Amino acid sequence: MANEARSVEPRHGVGPVLEPFEDVRRIAVLRGGGLGDLMFAMPAVEALAAAYPEATITLLGSASHAALLSDRPGPVDEVDVLPVSEGVRPPRDGEVEDEAELERFFARMRQRRFGLAVQVHGGGRYSNPFLLRLGARHTVGTRTPDAAHLERVLPYHYYQNEFMRALEVVGLAGAAPVSVEATLHVTASERRFAEDLLGQLGADRPIVGIHPGATDPRRRWPAERFAEVVSSALAEGAAVVVVGDETDVPAADVIVAQAEHEAPGRLRSLAGKLDLGELCAVLEACAVVIGNDSGPRHLAQAVGTPTVGIYWLGNVINAGALGRSRHRVHMSWVTHCPVCGIDVTQVGWTAERCPHDESLVAGISAAAVYEDVAQLTATSPLPHDR
The missing domain is CATH 3.40.50.2000 (Glycogen Phosphorylase B;)
Structure with a gap:
């Protein structure tokens, strides 16, 4: 049974804000998809940056996310482009899923020694097993009944505002909302x-x-x-x-x-x-x-x-x-x-x-x-x- 522990203090964001994890220096956030999907995740990333000010935040996202956020001020320190993986990053232009490529990606991610990995990419059927392969000490996210458990989870119900869903997820990691919608700096x-x-x-x-x-x-x-x-x-x-x-x-x-x-x-x-x-x-x-x-x-x-x-x-x-x-x-x-x-x-x-x-x-x-x-x-x- 996954840990759905109550917070020691009655702190609330979108949902309960649990106790932060200790000694987190690197955070991975899994959010593939399009530009709108990235915008949904940005307030949650901002909340993580405020809750863990000493941590480096890596977004595991798409090539368009990397192009948009490169050299742009904001809470994301770096973007790693996801390899092709069913339910996480679909193939394009003749690409195919390659297990050897995936293992190289996960080996590189495990070397980062993430203290926390956050899943804000759907209900978890595919994204939770993907997240677990990163080897992070702590994991939080959503899950449908058929999805793998993470350390702290929320039930995934399709009809929920995506900004609020992502903010509720990071509340599991002790991150209270700083904002509720995305802000993007134009240079x-x-x-x-x-x-x-x-x-x-x-x-x-x-x-x-x-x-x-x-x-x-x-x-x-x-x-x-x-x-x-x-x-x-x-x-x-x-x-x-x-x-x-x-x-x-x-x-x-x-x-x-x-x-x-x-x-x-x-x-x-x-x-x-x-x-x-x-x-x-x-x-x-x-x-x-x-x-x-x-x-x-x-x-x-x-x-x-x-x-x-x-x-x-x-x-x-x-x-x-x-x-x-x-x-x-x-x-x-x-x-x-x-x-x-x-x-x-x-x-x-x-x-x-x-x-x-x-x-x-x-x-x-x-x-x-x-x-x-x-x-x-x-x-x-x-x-x-x-």
Whole structure:
């Protein structure tokens, strides 16, 4: 039976804050996935840094995490990119899982002699055995009924805000919350880049950012709806930039083609053209960013920019912004697949996913979204005042 000990003192964060472990000099935090997944973990990492000020914190994450956090101020001291491992880091571009490569990785990690390893990567079916192979003296994390035990664990229930879940996990290690949402520092050189790039759109105009993509196609608002919002923003005098990676270029092209007639020269697609640091700076320069439940919307929030999010109802629970003064949520209440009728609220580690990718958020009104865009644009502070 795993140790789910009560704290000696009645300290509380999101859940109980237990006694810190002694003599912890190195901490590993396991959090793979995308940019949004990283943002979910950042307040927990900040809490660990405050609770263990003498410890070095290593994030075991993805290549995009390493690219974003390299040389950036924050609580993460270093990022080690995860090797391909089922349920922890999926293969890409012909990669395959290699046990010899995994063993080399774990041997290198065991040499670090981690005092504490923290699992904030799902329910633990795959991530807990992975964490245990690091050889840390102490382990904490979540677990589903079929997952390996760690020293201190929380039960994993799919529907929980991910910021709160990660903060509850580090409470097991004695780390009380310092903040509840991610904060990301934009460097001076990144800001200069954005100023030079966006100055062509007019320095005296508010800039509205658009991100039309999402990893899961069911979370994507139709590009035509985004174009309606863009047309309204342009008609009111704003400039607009569309951002995203290479996979978002087709949607960006639809938006530009449908809306550019409204104000030639004030709408520009940067999809597929920015690295992550440049993306952060462009998002920070915007008065407001509109996006699906996706990494760039989370990045915009982390750099201090107001956002309007397009969400399926289940994703609001797990990933929605907590506040409403600077962040607005438009939620689809669809509970069944539009094609086959399967109950799409049954998600998580035990659920079967139907094969259909039809949008679950297509019914959200463009007029309602633009109303929030207009309100936030009118009240948004300048980037240097955030």
